[in-house]
Amino acid sequence: MNDSILGISRNEELCAGIYEMTVSSPDGEFSAAPGQFAEIRLRDYFLRRPISIADVCGEKIIFVYKVVGGGTDAMSKMKAGDSIGVMAPLGNGYDIAKADDRPYVIGGGLGVPPMYYLTEKLIESGRRPVVILGYNTSSEMFYSDKFEKLGADVSITTADGSCGLKGFVTDAFPPERPYVFACGPEPMLKAVYDISSAGQFSFEARMGCGFGACMGCSRKMKDGYKRICKEGPVFDREDILW
Amino acid sequence: MVDLRVDLSGMILDNPVIPASGTFGYGKEFAELYDINILGSISFKGTTVEERYGNELPRIAECDAGMINSVGLQNPGLRAVCCSELPALAEVYKKKVIANICGSSTDDYIACAEAMDAQDTVGLIEVNISCPNVHCGGMAFGVDPRTAEKLTKAVKAVSSKPVYMKLSPNVTDITEIARACESGGADGISLINTLLGMRIDIKSKKPVIANKVGGFSGPAIFPVALRMVWETAHAVDIPVMGMGGVDSADKVIEMIMAGASAVQVGAANLTDPFICKKIIEELPERMESLNINNFDEIRGCV
Numbered sequence: 028m029n030d031s032i033l034g035i036s037r038n039e040e041l042c043a044g045i046y047e048m049t050v051s052s053p054d055g056e057f058s059a060a061p062g063q064f065a066e067i068r069l070r071d072y073f074l075r076r077p078i079s080i081a082d083v084c085g086e087k088i089i090f091v092y093k094v095v096g097g098g099t100d101a102m103s104k105m106k107a108g109d110s111i112g113v114m115a116p117l118g119n120g121y122d123i124a125k126a127d128d129r130p131y132v133i134g135g136g137l138g139v140p141p142m143y144y145l146t147e148k149l150i151e152s153g154r155r156p157v158v159i160l161g162y163n164t165s166s167e168m169f170y171s172d173k174f175e176k177l178g179a180d181v182s183i184t185t186a187d188g189s190c191g192l193k194g195f196v197t198d199a200f201p202p203e204r205p206y207v208f209a210c211g212p213e214p215m216l217k218a219v220y221d222i223s224s225a226g227q228f229s230f231e232a233r234m235g236c237g238f239g240a241c242m243g244c245s246r247k248m249k250d251g252y253k254r255i256c257k258e259g260p261v262f263d264r265e266d267i268l269w
Numbered sequence: 270m271v272d273l274r275v276d277l278s279g280m281i282l283d284n285p286v287i288p289a290s291g292t293f294g295y296g297k298e299f300a301e302l303y304d305i306n307i308l309g310s311i312s313f314k315g316t317t318v319e320e321r322y323g324n325e326l327p328r329i330a331e332c333d334a335g336m337i338n339s340v341g342l343q344n345p346g347l348r349a350v351c352c353s354e355l356p357a358l359a360e361v362y363k364k365k366v367i368a369n370i371c372g373s374s375t376d377d378y379i380a381c382a383e384a385m386d387a388q389d390t391v392g393l394i395e396v397n398i399s400c401p402n403v404h405c406g407g408m409a410f411g412v413d414p415r416t417a418e419k420l421t422k423a424v425k426a427v428s429s430k431p432v433y434m435k436l437s438p439n440v441t442d443i444t445e446i447a448r449a450c451e452s453g454g455a456d457g458i459s460l461i462n463t464l465l466g467m468r469i470d471i472k473s474k475k476p477v478i479a480n481k482v483g484g485f486s487g488p489a490i491f492p493v494a495l496r497m498v499w500e501t502a503h504a505v506d507i508p509v510m511g512m513g514g515v516d517s518a519d520k521v522i523e524m525i526m527a528g529a530s531a532v533q534v535g536a537a538n539l540t541d542p543f544i545c546k547k548i549i550e551e552l553p554e555r556m557e558s559l560n561i562n563n564f565d566e567i568r569g570c571v
Binding site for chain 2: 028030068072075098233235239240241242243244257
């Protein structure tokens with residue numbers, strides 16, 4: 028983990044209220060596992076913002092984030108050439124080696140970005156992932172074309188039916204229970220949990236520190252309490268308690 | 270050459286900077302980032318007899334220049350701390366540590382104090398009678414002078430090591446509690462714990478924190494903490510460990526000028542894991558520029 032001031036090379040709106048920011052690591056190649064995250068420091072805000080890593084490309088790190096309050100609003104107004112404090116990579120990411128040859132990659136809403144980096148890595152490893160992306164509505168869709176460009180088999184669901192299949196990610200599931208990688212709101216994770224056989228699930232939480240010091244984001248798992256920021260955010264299906 | 274050493278009831282620290290309990294775990298996460306042996310000491314995560322999960326999530330709320338937490342003393346319990354956490358900490362930290370203990374009854378405090386007194390790596394016991402996030406015990410022992418005095422006596426009776434009582438700012442007159450602890454035989458006073466605070470999510474019309482209220486910390490509370498350290502240091506004849514919103518070498522110096530013997534750094538560890546290291550590296554230069562040779566020259570000068 029490093030805590031550095033990084034230069035922003037790009038910060039643009041992808042769709043209503045959702046932005047993509049690219050920063051560059053000064054130490055050359057940046058290394059992170061898919062599913063790991065960063066804690067971003069914003070001027071005038073005491074706590075950092077935990078943001079998932081959407082992609083890593085050499086020394087470039089890409090974040091996709093939604094404006095949900097003052098902090099992320101300030102982040103959205105930053106320009107190329109500005110700099111930003113980034114502590115990364117944090118947490119425990121996805122372990123690709125555990126997956127079968129045709130895993131299902133499930134991303135819902137702001138759970139989509141980390142699945143892009145994961146899908147890249149899965150394809151690199153010779154696997155043929157099936158990607159299901161869920162959004163509320165077509166105007167909030169982003170990144171679906173990027174997944175297609177990777178050569179993944181992509182299905183889209185929208186809650187209002189404005190694009191793809193009307194419904195939730197689980198409506199695009201096959202009858203057999205697949206191995207899944209999932210990231211999204213907790214009700215989605217639970218629904219995916221119920222119709223999968225095995226897999227890895229990434230959780231969100233309001234965090235204090237993001238690196239395991241404050242116990243602000245503990246969650247009860249089968250083997251006792253785990254920190255979402257440290258032992259997580261990614262947990263194996265068999266460890267999760269619902 | 271400046272001398273950074275300070276004395277806490279016979280426990281000599283290389284410098285006055287100590288990460289505060291609850292913001293540094295048992296040191297492991299920070300030892301991965303830098304050599305934590307530079308720290309004056311470490312006040313480890315508050316330990317109770319039984320394992321505690323703590324409060325429901327969310328436990329964290331952001332504030333202007335600070336944060337509210339309602340972790341609720343999550344810890345693995347006395348046995349696990351003594352058998353696993355402290356030996357692991359001793360691997361990465363070679364100096365004496367400060368054992369922060371808490372309980373919901375006098376017997377709990379006695380059991381924790383006895384166990385910590387027997388630990389070689391523990392140099393000092395810090396008794397938390399000020400946690401705002403537990404429903405019974407904790408702060409209840411720290412808001413009434415008679416109760417605080419009795420508990421101090423009970424803990425002192427089983428401890429051969431210095432006992433510091435950690436006080437809550439959520440009282441009318443903190444010096445009254447400090448004096449009661451001194452009468453009970455306390456070797457020193459630690460202050461302040463967090464201030465009770467609250468935030469409301471105006472969209473959901475509910476408190477941000479599941480426990481509704483929590484402990485407010487961060488740079489916003491520094492002036493309040495400094496004032497209480499100053500009042501307390503002048504009200505008692507035992508050493509005072511000052512804490513509350515400290516995030517720079519200058520604030521460490523302010524705390525010592527107010528009368529603190531050593532200074533703890535709390536919430537700042539959570540937003541900058543390197544903050545204690547930075548403060549320790551900054552201190553000699555700041556002292557030189559202020560013509561301070563050692564902390565005895567300035568302690569309580571205000």
